[in-house]
Amino acid sequence: MDRSSGEGRLAGETESTDDAVELVSRSRKLEAGSVSAILDGSAEWRVQWTTPDGHELVGRGAAARFTAGGTDRFDRIRTQAERTFEGLDHDGPEHARPRAFGGFSFHDGHEPGPPWIGFDAAAFVVPQVFVTRPDDGTWVTAVGSRIDEAEDRLEHWHGRLTASSSDEVSRPNDSPPGVAGTRRTTSPAEWTEQVETALERIAAGRLTKVVLAQALSVDLEGPIDVPATLEQLGRQYPNCYRFLVGQDVGGTFFGVPPERLVSKRGDRVETEALAGSVPRGETPAEDEAHVDRMRADAKFQHEHELVVDAIREQLAPLARDLTVSEQTIRRLATIQHLQTPIEAILDGDRHVLEIVEALHPTPAVGGVPPDAAWETIRDTEPFDRGWYAAPVGWFDAAGDGEFAVALRSGVAGDGAVTLFAGNGIVADSDPDEEWEEVQLKFRPILDELR
Numbered sequence: 001m002d003r004s005s006g007e008g009r010l011a012g013e014t015e016s017t018d019d020a021v022e023l024v025s026r027s028r029k030l031e032a033g034s035v036s037a038i039l040d041g042s043a044e045w046r047v048q049w050t051t052p053d054g055h056e057l058v059g060r061g062a063a064a065r066f067t068a069g070g071t072d073r074f075d076r077i078r079t080q081a082e083r084t085f086e087g088l089d090h091d092g093p094e095h096a097r098p099r100a101f102g103g104f105s106f107h108d109g110h111e112p113g114p115p116w117i118g119f120d121a122a123a124f125v126v127p128q129v130f131v132t133r134p135d136d137g138t139w140v141t142a143v144g145s146r147i148d149e150a151e152d153r154l155e156h157w158h159g160r161l162t163a164s165s166s167d168e169v170s171r172p173n174d175s176p177p178g179v180a181g182t183r184r185t186t187s188p189a190e191w192t193e194q195v196e197t198a199l200e201r202i203a204a205g206r207l208t209k210v211v212l213a214q215a216l217s218v219d220l221e222g223p224i225d226v227p228a229t230l231e232q233l234g235r236q237y238p239n240c241y242r243f244l245v246g247q248d249v250g251g252t253f254f255g256v257p258p259e260r261l262v263s264k265r266g267d268r269v270e271t272e273a274l275a276g277s278v279p280r281g282e283t284p285a286e287d288e289a290h291v292d293r294m295r296a297d298a299k300f301q302h303e304h305e306l307v308v309d310a311i312r313e314q315l316a317p318l319a320r321d322l323t324v325s326e327q328t329i330r331r332l333a334t335i336q337h338l339q340t341p342i343e344a345i346l347d348g349d350r351h352v353l354e355i356v357e358a359l360h361p362t363p364a365v366g367g368v369p370p371d372a373a374w375e376t377i378r379d380t381e382p383f384d385r386g387w388y389a390a391p392v393g394w395f396d397a398a399g400d401g402e403f404a405v406a407l408r409s410g411v412a413g414d415g416a417v418t419l420f421a422g423n424g425i426v427a428d429s430d431p432d433e434e435w436e437e438v439q440l441k442f443r444p445i446l447d448e449l450r
C-alpha cells in the first residue's frame with residue numbers, strides 16, 4: 001500500500017505536504033428546506049452519523065482527508081489531523097465545528113479488496129459541507145482552504161437546500177430493494193468446525209474467548225437507497241447509532257450499531273461492555289424469561305465479564321478515576337444483550353484516538369487474550385472483516401469525539417449488500433446455539449432489504 005498518498009492533504013491538492021494546511025469553516029442556520037440533497041448523487045465522500053440521543057451530522061465531499069495503514073495507523077491519523085486542524089478558522093456555533101469523520105478496519109494489515117474497495121485501514125474526511133441539527137434548528141456549514149472558498153460553498157449549499165421541497169426532509173422508503181437471493185461465507189458444517197477449533201484452543205488453555213463472525217452476501221432485486229434504508233432502521237432501532245460512509249470509488253458502509261466504543265468530552269470518557277445475546281420473546285413475559293435465563297447462565301456471565309475486565313484494564317492506565325456501573329439489559333427490536341456502562345475521568349490531556357486504540361478490539365468483538373483471539377479469527381474466518389466490528393465515528397480539533405463499534409452493519413455495492421455478524425465463543429459454547437444467535441444479528445438490515 002502506498003501510504004504517502006492522500007495523507008493530511010486538502011482535496012484538490014495532488015501532493016501530500018508536511019506544511020500545516022489551513023481549514024476555514026462558515027455556518028448559517030437553515031430556516032426552511034430539506035437536507036436530503038446532501039446525500040444525493042455521487043460525491044467523493046458522503047457521511048451520516050446519528051447518536052442514540054438524536055445528535056446528527058450529515059455531510060459530503062472532503063475538505064481534508066487522512067488515511068493510514070499498519071499498526072501505528074491511530075497515531076498517524078492523529079498526527080495528520082492535528083497538523084490540519086492547527087490553523088482552523090471556524091465562524092459558527094460549536095455544534096457546527098468541523099470534524100473528521102471515518103473509521104478503521106478491524107485488522108491492522110487490511111488491504112482494500114471487494115467488497116471493501118476504497119476502504120483503507122484508516123480513513124477520515126472533514127466534509128466540505130455538512131448539516132447539524134441541535135435543538136434550535138438546522139445549520140449548514142461549509143469548509144474550504146480559504147475564506148472565499150468556504151463562503152461561496154456555504155452560499156451555494158444554503159441556497160440549494162433552502163430551495164429543496166420540505167417534503168423531502170423525510171425520505172420515503174415505500175419500496176425496499178427486495179432480496180433476490182443470499183450467499184453465505186460459512187455453511188453450518190464449516191461454522192461447527194470453526195467453533196470446535198476455537199473450543200479446542202480454549203480447552204488447551206491458549207484462548208479464553210473469541211468472537212467468530214460470518215458474512216452474508218445479499219443479492220438485491222432493485223437499487224438500494226442507503227439513506228432511506230438507514231432512516232427506516234432508525235425507526236426500528238431508535239436507541240442505536242446510525243452511520244453511513246460512502247465514496248465514489250467503492251461501496252457504502254452503513255449500520256445500526258447498539259454498541260458505543262467511546263465518547264470523550266474533555267477529560268470525561270463513557271464506554272460500555274455489550275456482550276451476551278438472547279432473542280426477543282413474543283410477549284413481555286417471554287422477553288423476561290429470555291433475560292432471566294441470560295442473567296442466570298454462567299456462560300453468558302463469563303462471556304460478559306471478560307469484556308468488562310478487559311475494558312477496565314485497558315482504560316486504567318489512562319484514567320485517574322474509573323466507574324463500572326451495574327449490569328443492565330439492552331433491549332432492541334430483535335435481540336436483547338447484557339450491558340455494563342463504564343465511565344472514566346482521564347489522567348490528563350488525551351486524544352480520543354488514544355482511547356480508541358487502547359480499546360479496539362474489546363473482547364465483545366475480538367477476544368481474550370487479544371493476540372490468540374486475533375490469530376484464531378485469521379485462521380478460521382474465510383472472509384475479510386474490513387471495517388466490520390471496528391471503530392467508526394468522529395473526532396474534532398480538541399481531540400474530543402465519539403465512536404461506535406461498527407456492528408449490525410453491511411457494505412452496499414453493485415446490486416448486493418454484504419452483511420456481517422458474529423458471536424462470542426467461550427468454553428461450553430454450543431455451535432448450534434451460537435449459529436442461531438449470529439442469524440439474529442443479520443436481521444436488522446436483512447429485514448429492511450426485503
Ligand SMILES: C=C(O[C@H]1C=CC=C(C(=O)O)[C@@H]1O)C(=O)O
Pocket residue numbers: 211213259274275276277337363364365389407408420421422423424441
Ligand atoms: C459481534 C457482534 O455482537 C457483539 C455485541 C453484542 C453481543 C455479542 C454477543 O452476544 O456475542 C457480541 O459480543 C455482532 O453483532 O456482530
